[in-house]
Amino acid sequence: xxxxxxxxxxxxxxxxxxxxxxxxxxxxxxxxxxxxxxxxxxxxxxxxxxxxxxxxxxxxxxxxxxxxxxxxxxxxxxxxxxxxxxxxxxxxxxxxxxxxxxxxxxxxxxxxxxxxxxxxxxxxxxxxxxxxxxxxxxxxxxxxxxxxxxxxxxxxxxxxxxxxxxxxxxxxxxxxxxxxxxxxxxxxxxxxxxxxxxxxxxxxxxxxxxxxxxxxxxxxxxxxxxxxxxxxxxxxxxxxxxxxxxxxxxxxxxxxxxxxxxxxxxxxxxxxxxxxxxxxxxxxxxxxxxxxxxxxxxxxxxxxxxxxxxxxxxxxxxxxxxxxxxxxxxxxxxxxxxxxxxxxxxxxxxxxxxxxxxxxxxxxx
Ligand code: GDP
Numbered sequence: 001x002x003x004x005x006x007x008x009x010x011x012x013x014x015x016x017x018x019x020x021x022x023x024x025x026x027x028x029x030x031x032x033x034x035x036x037x038x039x040x041x042x043x044x045x046x047x048x049x050x051x052x053x054x055x056x057x058x059x060x061x062x063x064x065x066x067x068x069x070x071x072x073x074x075x076x077x078x079x080x081x082x083x084x085x086x087x088x089x090x091x092x093x094x095x096x097x098x099x100x101x102x103x104x105x106x107x108x109x110x111x112x113x114x115x116x117x118x119x120x121x122x123x124x125x126x127x128x129x130x131x132x133x134x135x136x137x138x139x140x141x142x143x144x145x146x147x148x149x150x151x152x153x154x155x156x157x158x159x160x161x162x163x164x165x166x167x168x169x170x171x172x173x174x175x176x177x178x179x180x181x182x183x184x185x186x187x188x189x190x191x192x193x194x195x196x197x198x199x200x201x202x203x204x205x206x207x208x209x210x211x212x213x214x215x216x217x218x219x220x221x222x223x224x225x226x227x228x229x230x231x232x233x234x235x236x237x238x239x240x241x242x243x244x245x246x247x248x249x250x251x252x253x254x255x256x257x258x259x260x261x262x263x264x265x266x267x268x269x270x271x272x273x274x275x276x277x278x279x280x281x282x283x284x285x286x287x288x289x290x291x292x293x294x295x296x297x298x299x300x301x302x303x304x305x306x307x308x309x310x311x312x313x314x315x316x317x318x319x320x321x322x323x324x325x326x327x328x329x330x331x332x333x334x335x336x337x338x339x340x341x342x343x344x345x346x347x348x349x350x351x352x353x354x355x356x357x358x359x360x361x362x363x364x365x
Pocket of ligand 1: 008009010011012013014015016017038105107108111207208210239240241293
């Protein structure tokens with residue numbers, strides 16, 4: 001499963017956020033997995049389209065799709081050189097596909113800041129420097145190894161790998177993340193194979209007090225938003241303490257609580273969706289009277305591979321997909337009406353599934 005790592009300095013609200021994410025999940029019906037270990041939580045991906053589908057096709061069961069969050073503790077200044085938990089945290093981040101970087105944008109005299117004061121830009125730089133140094137170290141080690149090999153070899157891939165590693169090394173040397181390096185289609189997968197920390201997409205989660213959340217931010221969030229824009233990264237504002245409270249409320253009280261805050265949904269839902277998008281993920285649905293279910297695919301997935309997410313046999317024996325878009329269902333209100341309007345289609349092996357498609361697969365067994 002695709003994983004999002006939650007990183008940040010100590011005492012910025014990572015665990016509070018992680019616990020809110022994982023306790024909210026426990027409420028979801030038909031939850032197909034369980035918590036893997038204390039630091040990994042499986043979270044259902046909230047999708048308003050799914051609720052809407054169930055108002056037209058009334059199923060016995062509704063099964064949302066899921067993704068995983070990992071609480072990565074232990075990054076402090078000097079971590080890449082072995083400070084704190086040292087390199088232990090790095091191996092955890094390497095396994096993740098994207099990063100949510102929590103930054104402290106709240107002041108609270110009772111909660112010690114590891115660097116002595118609230119300064120989210122400095123915090124971002126501390127963490128990013130550690131990730132960068134760790135990458136520099138691993139790229140240099142790799143280069144030492146593959147440059148020698150490439151000299152005595154005609155292997156094109158190996159030579160290309162050396163070129164990519166050099167480009168990355170140069171960028172890192174200038175303080176730029178690996179993701180900032182421009183690469184072509186052939187080089188991209190080579191970068192991926194290096195499992196670099198600064199190659200992963202980042203979302204900054206700005207943790208604010210509930211009053212600043214209501215006010216729409218503060219000077220610290222403004223600074224983080226400006227910094228993120230320079231880096232081409234996205235931001236999201238959350239109040240993790242409040243999210244933790246909301247997650248603990250019985251579902252029937254949640255709507256009232258949110259309404260009192262002037263919010264339509266918990267901030268966690270926005271965070272999960274943003275992380276999902278950050279991973280380049282999309283959703284298609286299967287919908288029948290028995291069950292409406294959401295499935296996760298990467299963007300640009302063709303119908304047989306989309307079917308393979310349900311079962312490998314669906315992909316192997318794929319014949320065709322019958323499909324319409326959920327927006328068609330919302331417009332025409334029933335599958336029959338969608339058919340009558342000529343919006344129900346038959347698609348073959350080359351069909352690229354779209355986000356929000358409702359699909360039925362025909363296959364040989
Ligand atoms: P971590 O070390 O980054 O995992 O931080 P924690 O989630 O353990 O939070 C550290 C302390 O900050 C805890 O005492 C939390 O209750 C508190 N905290 C977390 N988020 C907020 C917040 O939004 N506002 C305030 N005032 N305190 C918070």
